[in-house]
Amino acid sequence: MLLIALLVVPLVTAVVCRLLYRRQHVIEWANAIGSALTFLVAGIAVVDVARSGAQRDPTGLLYVDALSAVMLGTITVVGLAASLVSIGYLRRDLGAGHVLDGRRGLGWYYFGFHIFIWTMLATVSVDNLGLLWVSVEATTLASALLVGFYRTRAALEAAWKYIILCTVGITFALFGVLLTYYAAVQAAGEGGASLDWSALSARSGELDPAMMQLAFVFILIGFGTKAGFAPLHTWLADAHSQAPSPISGVLSGVLLACALYAILRFHVITADATGSAFSSNLLLAFGVFSIAVAVPFIVVQRDLKRLLAYSSVEHIGLMAVAFGIGGPLGTAAGLLHLVNHALTKSLLFFVAGDISQRFGTRRISALRGIVRVAPLAGWLLLFGILAITGLPPFSIFISEIAIASAGFSGSREALAASVLVIVLLGLIFAGLLAQGLRIVYGSPANRLVPATHGSDPGRSWREDALWVAAVVPMVAAVVVFGLYVPGPVTDLFDDVSAVLQPVSATASR
Amino acid sequence: MNDLISTGQAGTLINAMALGLLALGLVSVLVKHLETAIVLLAGQGLLLGAASGAAAATDMAWRPWAAFAVAVAVKVVAIPLILWFALSRLPVHHDVESVLPIKLAFPVAVAIIAVAYWVVEPIRQVSTGPHGFDAPNALPAALGLLMLGLFMMASRKRALTQVIGLVTMENAIFLAAVAATHGLPLAVEFGIAMDVLTGVALMALVTHEIGQRLATTDIARLRSLRG
Numbered sequence: 096m097l098l099i100a101l102l103v104v105p106l107v108t109a110v111v112c113r114l115l116y117r118r119q120h121v122i123e124w125a126n127a128i129g130s131a132l133t134f135l136v137a138g139i140a141v142v143d144v145a146r147s148g149a150q151r152d153p154t155g156l157l158y159v160d161a162l163s164a165v166m167l168g169t170i171t172v173v174g175l176a177a178s179l180v181s182i183g184y185l186r187r188d189l190g191a192g193h194v195l196d197g198r199r200g201l202g203w204y205y206f207g208f209h210i211f212i213w214t215m216l217a218t219v220s221v222d223n224l225g226l227l228w229v230s231v232e233a234t235t236l237a238s239a240l241l242v243g244f245y246r247t248r249a250a251l252e253a254a255w256k257y258i259i260l261c262t263v264g265i266t267f268a269l270f271g272v273l274l275t276y277y278a279a280v281q282a283a284g285e286g287g288a289s290l291d292w293s294a295l296s297a298r299s300g301e302l303d304p305a306m307m308q309l310a311f312v313f314i315l316i317g318f319g320t321k322a323g324f325a326p327l328h329t330w331l332a333d334a335h336s337q338a339p340s341p342i343s344g345v346l347s348g349v350l351l352a353c354a355l356y357a358i359l360r361f362h363v364i365t366a367d368a369t370g371s372a373f374s375s376n377l378l379l380a381f382g383v384f385s386i387a388v389a390v391p392f393i394v395v396q397r398d399l400k401r402l403l404a405y406s407s408v409e410h411i412g413l414m415a416v417a418f419g420i421g422g423p424l425g426t427a428a429g430l431l432h433l434v435n436h437a438l439t440k441s442l443l444f445f446v447a448g449d450i451s452q453r454f455g456t457r458r459i460s461a462l463r464g465i466v467r468v469a470p471l472a473g474w475l476l477l478f479g480i481l482a483i484t485g486l487p488p489f490s491i492f493i494s495e496i497a498i499a500s501a502g503f504s505g506s507r508e509a510l511a512a513s514v515l516v517i518v519l520l521g522l523i524f525a526g527l528l529a530q531g532l533r534i535v536y537g538s539p540a541n542r543l544v545p546a547t548h549g550s551d552p553g554r555s556w557r558e559d560a561l562w563v564a565a566v567v568p569m570v571a572a573v574v575v576f577g578l579y580v581p582g583p584v585t586d587l588f589d590d591v592s593a594v595l596q597p598v599s600a601t602a603s604r
Numbered sequence: 605m606n607d608l609i610s611t612g613q614a615g616t617l618i619n620a621m622a623l624g625l626l627a628l629g630l631v632s633v634l635v636k637h638l639e640t641a642i643v644l645l646a647g648q649g650l651l652l653g654a655a656s657g658a659a660a661a662t663d664m665a666w667r668p669w670a671a672f673a674v675a676v677a678v679k680v681v682a683i684p685l686i687l688w689f690a691l692s693r694l695p696v697h698h699d700v701e702s703v704l705p706i707k708l709a710f711p712v713a714v715a716i717i718a719v720a721y722w723v724v725e726p727i728r729q730v731s732t733g734p735h736g737f738d739a740p741n742a743l744p745a746a747l748g749l750l751m752l753g754l755f756m757m758a759s760r761k762r763a764l765t766q767v768i769g770l771v772t773m774e775n776a777i778f779l780a781a782v783a784a785t786h787g788l789p790l791a792v793e794f795g796i797a798m799d800v801l802t803g804v805a806l807m808a809l810v811t812h813e814i815g816q817r818l819a820t821t822d823i824a825r826l827r828s829l830r831g
Contacts, residue, residue, distance in 0.1 A: 156791075225792030232799040236806055243810060251814050252826040258810065259766055262803055263757065266773045269796070270750070273781050273788065280785050290789060309727075333829040392831065401831070 097143065098152040098159060101136045101167070101216055104129060109209035116202025123182050126205045130171075130178035133212065137171040140164065145587050149293075151222075158222035158293050161590030165430055166219035166349075166356055169437045173348045174212045177341040179565035180445045181208065183558030184341055187452055195246050204244060204339070211237040211345070218353045224290045224360065228265070228272050231321060231357055234350060235261045242338045242346075253330075253337035260330040261321050268317020268357075274310035275361070278302040278368070292360055299367040307368040314361045315377055322354035324381045324415065325388035328408050332392070335404035336457065340448020343400060344441030347407040352433050355414055362418065363595055372506060378419030379512040385412030386519045394526035399447050399457045402530055403440065406483060409523055410436045416516055417498045420509040423592040428497035430588050435490040435576055436483075442569040443479035446472055449562065459530065463537030473535050475566065480531030482573050484524045490576035495520065608661035615738035618783055621655040622745035625779060626717060629752040629772060633713040633759075634706055638698045641768050642687045648775050649679030652782075659737065659782050668786065671793045675778065678797045683771060683804050690808035691764060694815045701761040701822060709759060716755055720748035742783030749776035763811040763821040767804060774800055 108129025112122045141164045143150055149160035159167065185194065185201060194200040214237050218230040235258060243254030272290070279288040282301040289295070295302075320327040335343045358378075365374040389409035396402040410432070417429030450465060450472050451457045466473030482489035502513025575581075609617075625648055632644045653676040660668035691698060702709060724744040753772030756765060774796075781787050788796070815821050 223789070223792065225788050226795055229792065229795030229799055232803070236799070236802050239806060239810070243813070246813060246817070248817055249828055251810060251817060252829055255763070255807075255810050255814065255823065255826060256829075258803070258807060259757075259770070262770055263754070263773065266750075266770070266777065269774070269777050270780070272792075273777060273784070276781075276788055277784050290792065332831075337829075396831070398831075 096152070097136060097140050098150060098157045098220060099154075101133070101140060101220065102157075102213065104133045104136060105209045105213035105216065108133075109206045109213065112205035112209065113202050116198050119198055119201060122202060122205055126178050126208070127182065129209060130175045130212075133216075134171040134175045137167045137216070141168045141587075145583060145590070148590075155291075156222065156226070157220045158291070159220050160293075160594050161587055162356070162359065162594045163219045165434065165587060165591060166352065167216065169352065169434055170212065170215050170219065170349045173345055173437050173441045174215075176441065176445070176565045176569060177345045178208065179561050180344070180448070181205075181339075181341040183562050184339065184448060184452065186558060188339070193245055200244075204241070207237060207240045207244075208342070211241060211342075213237075215349060215353050219356055222291045222293055224275060224292055224295070225272055226290075227292075227357055227360065228269055231268075231318065231354060232262065232265050234353060235265070235321065238334075238338075238342070238346060238350065241342045242334045244339055244342070245337070247337075250337045253333035257330045257334040260327075264320025264327060265317045267313045267320075271310045271313030271317060271361070274306055274313065275302075275364070278306040278310065281306070292364075295364055296367070299364040300370075302364065302368040304369040304371075307365045308373055311361055311365040311374050311377070315358060315374075315381065318354045318357045319381060321351075322358065322415075323351050323385070323408050323411050325385040325408060325412070328385065328388070331408060332401045332404040335407070335444075336398055336400040340400070340444050340451065343403075343448065344444035347404065347444060348437035348441035351407060351411045352414070352437060355411060355418075355433070358415075359418060359595070366421075372508065375419045375421050375506075376508050378415045379508055382412040382415030382417075382419055383512050383515050383519075385409065385415065386516060386523070390519060390522050390526065393523055393530070396530065397459050399451065399459055399462060399534070400444070401457075402459070402527075403443050403447060406523075406527060407436075407440060410440070410483075413495070413498060413516065413520075416512050417494075417501065418595075419512065420498070420501045420505045421595070422501065422505060423589070424501035425498070425505065425509070426592045426595050427585070427588040428494055428501050430591055431497060431576075431580065432491070432494035435494050435573070438569050438572050438576075439479060439482045439489075439491060442566060442573070443476070443483060445562075445566060446475045446479055450476065459534055462534050464535075466535045475570070477531060477535045478570065478573075480527060480535075482577075484527045484531075485520060486524075488574075488577045490573050493577055493580075608664070609658065611662050612738060614658040614662045617658040618655045618737050619739035619741050621651045621658070622739060622742040622779060622783070624651045625775070626741075626745045626748050629749045630710075630713055630717070632768070632772070633709050633752060633756060636699060636706075638691055638700055638762065638764055639688075641700060641765060642684050642691065645687070645768050645771060646680055646684040648772065649676070649683070652679055652775055652778055655779065655782050656787065659786050667790045671787050671790055674794055674797045678801050679771075679775070679778075682801055686801075686805050686808050687764060687767065690811055693812060694764075694821060696815060696820055699762075700765050702759055703761060703824075704759050712759075713752060713755065716751045717748040720744050720751060723747060737783055737786075739783050743780060746776045746780035746783070749773075749779065761822045761824050763807075763814060763823050766823065767807045767811070770807075771800065771804065 111125045115121050144164040214233040239258040243250050323331045362374045386409050389405045392405040485491045485495045502509045656672045660672045721744040753769045756769035
């Protein structure tokens with residue numbers, strides 16, 4: 096019942112927000128309460144999984160194990176923060192006349208937001224791999240509306256590229272799903288075959304290895320487009336920079352991870368069916384290549400949100416490397432990095448959104464010396480950039496060290512990948528830090544003036560308080576996870592290693 | 605068993621439909637007007653419906669028939685209607701505007717089909733295996749159609765032709781699914797159909813918005829975001 100409630104709450108919230116768009120305060124409250132409820136229900140589900148293992152719903156459609164639980168927790172935390180940040184952000188956009196159709200547009204925004212959250216929750220909780228595909232494609236459709244929300248020329252261009260590239264990519268993944276189903280039918284006959292992950296992973300040893308290898312290649316290309324692996328990442332920076340900033344935070348923090356989650360589900364089955372490191376090595380290769388491609392774009396970037404977007408390409412690559420290394424160490428490091436990145440990067444996008452809204456630009460050269468004009472935003476940006484580059488004592492540092500040390504105790508390919516990654520991370524560290532310091536401390540070309548629009552109502556303390564309430568817990572989490580990872584969380588990560596057992600087995604072979 | 609037709613007959617029918625789909629795909633590469641392309645897309649849907657109907661007729665369970673009904677409703681009726689409506693609202697002319705001249709596009713398309721047959725040769729038994737139908741052309745045709753769809757997207761400049769290419773690619777996978785595994789499980793087929801339908805509607809909407817803002821739907825003009 097709980098799992099069904101998890102999927103019903105966001106859906107109801109979405110519909111309420113759309114229907115009641117005439118009453119702005121009502122939909123803002125509905126949005127906040129809906130997200131809080133989703134977060135609460137997901138929290139209970141996560142605790143259930145941590146205490147008593149994988150959960151199922153009565154229909155058998157949903158299956159939530161430890162891996163799903165980590166994703167559920169991350170999605171709903173980032174979702175809750177984004178929904179709170181959205182309230183003030185959208186109010187100011189509305190006041191400045193950036194929202195088409197006024198309040199009706201606002202209703203559509205909250206509708207899209209909760210549908211988007213709903214599709215991601217479905218992605219990580221359905222059992223059937225075909226429905227997993229359906230859910231991932233649904234995340235694209237729901238978020239495309241949000242990417243193009245401002246309907247400017249650039250926003251429409253970004254939305255168009257996003258929806259076309261990701262849909263083409265994912266069509267290849269559908270072929271991978273079909274091949275997987277074919278392998279299942281071959282092994283079990285038409286009657287006994289199913290695409291349920293829980294059933295497939297239990298007997299993945301019986302699947303035709305050659306067929307699963309081919310399937311995984313298609314899966315990796317398809318969902319990899321969505322995850323933002325280079326060279327399939329070309330949509331990513333456009334979508335992240337054009338979307339309203341709370342949405343950019345969700346896209347980067349958890350949507351990319353959802354696509355990676357889909358790849359992991361197939362990775363487990365493929366690794367077990369082939370009994371080889373084929374899929375692990377592919378993950379390593381895509382991971383390292385993505386990090387490498389991100390380097391030049393970060394170093395010469397001129398747009399703040401695009402800078403953060405390319406940093407996401409880097410970090411999703413790093414997660415792919417971690418899961419490619421595999422084993423209990425690699426898996427735990429990858430999960431920790433997934434969670435840390437989700438928190439840190441969405442925080443950064445929220446801050447970047449606040450800054451770009453205040454000053455009406457995302458150009459880095461125009462934002463230099465921000466700490467003198469907007470101290471809180473400036474300090475938070477500095478904090479976020481220090482954390483995202485992997486500086487101690489913040490959380491990303493811990494997970495990056497964990498990934499590297501897992502690599503050093505892994506296979507020869509894992510070792511090679513880790514060495515490359517360390518070199519590349521050094522370059523990115525220098526590039527991103529230089530960019531960050533330029534923004535925060537640099538001497539401004541012109542005096543920065545907060546943008547005021549004709550009918551701008553100004554900022555009320557209520558909105559600011561809400562913003563701070565959303566952001567402070569994330570800052571706290573980034574700091575705490577850097578000092579130590581709480582016991583229950585590590586236990587849950589260990590459970591995930593068990594879920595990804597076949598992978599762990601091949602890695603140690 | 606009270607099946608309408610035998611598995612062998614269904615295989616023959618699916619084989620014929622696969623060849624027909626390939627022919628339609630080839631013609632789609634050559635068309636000049638968006639209207640024709642949409643009609644051809646509906647034609648693809650019709651052939652796919654026939655193939656899926658043939659698969660359903662071999663065992664009279666309700667699930668394959670439900671999948672058949674969904675396929676026909678979405679591919680023959682809904683998608684062409686949405687595209688037609690979107691086209692009728694566009695303020696610009698209705699030529700497809702190819703990057704390649706047709707004299708060049710045709711040989712490329714033929715080469716694509718040849719490559720598809722060559723690539724699939726080693727795993728052709730997939731469509732003729734114990735659980736699929738005896739339709740030796742189904743899998744190469746599916747791959748050919750997939751690549752033709754991709755080629756359409758790469759060689760055409762108008763936004764709506766991109767959507768048509770995308771639906772063509774999805775049709776190709778549907779064909780492979782019918783031939784190799786009697787189609788995917790019903791819930792999955794239904795979910796995919798809903799995704800494709802929503803996706804096409806959404807793309808039509810974005811196309812409309814682009815047409816309004818830019819007074820063109822030439823996607824080669826969408827080049828402002830870089831780096």
